[in-house]
Amino acid sequence: MQTFTIYFSAGAGMSKARLSRERRSTQPGFARVTRSSISSQDSVTPQQGRPADSVLLSDLSLMRVSEQQASLARKGKLSKVGSDNSESSSGNTKHGLSGSSSSSVRASGRSAPRGALETVGRLMKLGRLRNVVVVAGAGISTASGIPDFRTPGTGLYANLEKYNVPYPEAVFNIDYFSDDPRPFFSLAKELYPGRHRPNYIHYFIRMLHQKGLLLRMYTQNIDGLEKMCGIPDDKLVEAHGSFATASCYLCYTPFPSEEAKEAIMSDNIPTCSFCSATVKPSVVFFGEDLPETYFQHAQDFPKADLLIIMGTSLQIEPFASLVNTVKSTVPRLLLNRHAVGPFERKPLRRRDYLELGDLVHSVRKLAEILGWHTEIQDLMNSHENRTLPMLISSSPTSSGAMDPSCSSGEESDFSEVDSRSTES
Numbered sequence: 001m002q003t004f005t006i007y008f009s010a011g012a013g014m015s016k017a018r019l020s021r022e023r024r025s026t027q028p029g030f031a032r033v034t035r036s037s038i039s040s041q042d043s044v045t046p047q048q049g050r051p052a053d054s055v056l057l058s059d060l061s062l063m064r065v066s067e068q069q070a071s072l073a074r075k076g077k078l079s080k081v082g083s084d085n086s087e088s089s090s091g092n093t094k095h096g097l098s099g100s101s102s103s104s105v106r107a108s109g110r111s112a113p114r115g116a117l118e119t120v121g122r123l124m125k126l127g128r129l130r131n132v133v134v135v136a137g138a139g140i141s142t143a144s145g146i147p148d149f150r151t152p153g154t155g156l157y158a159n160l161e162k163y164n165v166p167y168p169e170a171v172f173n174i175d176y177f178s179d180d181p182r183p184f185f186s187l188a189k190e191l192y193p194g195r196h197r198p199n200y201i202h203y204f205i206r207m208l209h210q211k212g213l214l215l216r217m218y219t220q221n222i223d224g225l226e227k228m229c230g231i232p233d234d235k236l237v238e239a240h241g242s243f244a245t246a247s248c249y250l251c252y253t254p255f256p257s258e259e260a261k262e263a264i265m266s267d268n269i270p271t272c273s274f275c276s277a278t279v280k281p282s283v284v285f286f287g288e289d290l291p292e293t294y295f296q297h298a299q300d301f302p303k304a305d306l307l308i309i310m311g312t313s314l315q316i317e318p319f320a321s322l323v324n325t326v327k328s329t330v331p332r333l334l335l336n337r338h339a340v341g342p343f344e345r346k347p348l349r350r351r352d353y354l355e356l357g358d359l360v361h362s363v364r365k366l367a368e369i370l371g372w373h374t375e376i377q378d379l380m381n382s383h384e385n386r387t388l389p390m391l392i393s394s395s396p397t398s399s400g401a402m403d404p405s406c407s408s409g410e411e412s413d414f415s416e417v418d419s420r421s422t423e424s
């Protein structure tokens with residue numbers, strides 16, 4: 001059966017609602033804004049392949065750093081900055097966190113030896129950052145036992161042999177799905193809500209909400225852990241869809257999501273009662289429209305006064321480019337294992353902050369700076385104790401389905417559990 005693909009029909013003048021999750025590599029030079037597996041900022045270096053405006057921005061930022069250094073030199077302070085800069089050829093200040101494998105980079109060459117988390121935490125405590133937008137990806141769920149896509153050896157892409165797909169992204173390719181939905185269903189079995197539990201990072205974001213600071217969370221994840229930890233629907237944009245609903249991939253006739261889940265969990269293929277094509281959970285595939293809620297970004301990002309980016313490789317468009325839509329004066333904090341997207345640029349944009357290392361560790365450290373750590377632990381304990389029995393009874397394969405390192409409801413310090421499961 002021939003599949004219906006969207007991206008070839010849309011042009012530059014498409015409506016917002018036609019933005020779709022799409023692989024840019026299939027359409028070189030296409031004028032519309034698309035969802036792509038390769039972000040426009042991928043592998044961008046200051047010297048090559050960058051649009052003129054970002055070259056200019058980078059040059060201006062270089063100028064700002066040099067001005068600061070010149071001014072510090074005039075005040076006799078350059079040697080301190082210079083020694084801080086010894087780890088970075090870009091003029092950034094780099095500080096190891098004591099007792100951790102994290103490293104922290106500030107965007108400017110100012111003299112105060114404060115790390116990224118300390119700086120952002122201080123601004124939050126001063127009440128200067130009240131509208132926080134969080135942008136997240138698979139890295140926030142690895143501590144819950146769900147592999148991400150790209151971490152070598154552990155990522156889902158690295159373990160795709162068992163899915164028997166010709167290339168990794170084919171799992172989310174609608175054409176491939178129409179030929180053989182089993183690889184996606186096999187992945188879906190891993191990711192269906194009910195098999196895993198939210199971790200410390202999810203609860204940190206919920207705490208941002210409870211403190212009245214969360215403007216919105218934009219997640220690429222489809223594991224449902226944000227909802228499960230209690231982040232309310234109106235604060236959450238599941239940009240790549242979810243398993244909450246299902247419909248025929250061909251004629252879009254809705255299908256009961258529980259029935260779809262039951263079929264997929266029992267290795268059966270749910271089929272449409274109207275046209276007999278395969279039923280698909282409403283996870284957004286390449287070439288499919290993003291949910292309407294995604295377009296709230298047009299209002300949210302200009303209002304943000306802090307952007308926290310966590311656990312994403314920023315490889316998928318149009319999601320990846322969202323991080324470039326906050327005002328240039330707005331601090332952006334990246335928490336990840338390595339620099340990605342605009343944070344690969346050297347020097348960093350002024351007010352870009354980078355904390356490299358394990359996410360649970362970094363988030364916990366930020367929570368401690370904010371004085372929230374105990375509150376988050378209490379929240380986790382009470383919420384997990386309330387929801388765990390429900391999770392077990394709702395999990396179709398409850399025996400051994402949940403990650404063993406995260407399955408103990410009696411654990412009093414979930415962050416320790418999560419750290420162990422990430423590091424092992």
Ligand code: CNA
Nearest residue numbers: 137138139141148149150221222223311312313337358359
């Ligand atoms: P990705 O491309 O796999 O990138 C994940 C990023 O997180 C990488 O840069 C990792 O280095 C980083 N990371 C992973 N674990 C940690 C950790 N413990 N501490 C610090 N950094 C860490 O994933 P993206 O989300 O960027 O890609 C988007 C895809 C992945 C979306 O379409 C998702 O649907 C899809 N996906 C979702 C899930 C999920 O729902 N949990 C899992 C796997 C893939």
